[in-house]
Amino acid sequence: MTASASKKLALSSTALAPAAKDAQKLAAAAKATSGNPDSKQSRVVAMLQAPGGATIAGMMKATGWQQHSVRGFLAGVVRKRLKLKLLSEKVDGNRVYQIAGANKAKSERRRSKTRSR
Numbered sequence: 001m002t003a004s005a006s007k008k009l010a011l012s013s014t015a016l017a018p019a020a021k022d023a024q025k026l027a028a029a030a031k032a033t034s035g036n037p038d039s040k041q042s043r044v045v046a047m048l049q050a051p052g053g054a055t056i057a058g059m060m061k062a063t064g065w066q067q068h069s070v071r072g073f074l075a076g077v078v079r080k081r082l083k084l085k086l087l088s089e090k091v092d093g094n095r096v097y098q099i100a101g102a103n104k105a106k107s108e109r110r111r112s113k114t115r116s117r
Contacts, residue, residue: 040065044073045099048086053098 036042040063047054047062059070074097078084085100 041073041077044070045078045082048078048097048099050098053087053096055094055096057094 043062044054044059047059056067056070059065059073060067063070065073074086078086078099086097087100088095088097090096
């Protein structure tokens with residue numbers, strides 16, 4: 001392969017459409033959780049995808065990690081490596097974390113049912 005052909009191939013693969021980038025994010029998350037369903041990483045990602053989200057204390061209990069390790073995992077793995085959008089909000093004085101859009105389809109179905117009643 002010539003140098004110009006390899007440059008064109010590299011440029012075309014880096015200029016992905018936004019939908020393809022979203023699909024890559026979901027595939028990366030699935031890969032992270034499908035490798036070993038009993039791994040600590042997959043447990044935390046599953047907790048973050050739950051409708052209620054997860055607290056740091058809950059993640060600490062599920063993994064045996066210390067607080068700073070959970071925070072490092074959220075920043076380094078969930079946000080940077082998996083490139084997932086992590087939402088956090090304070091509920092009753094506790095910070096609750098959740099992956100954005102994880103349960104979007106479920107909440108839309110619930111809304112449509114209540115609107116039709």
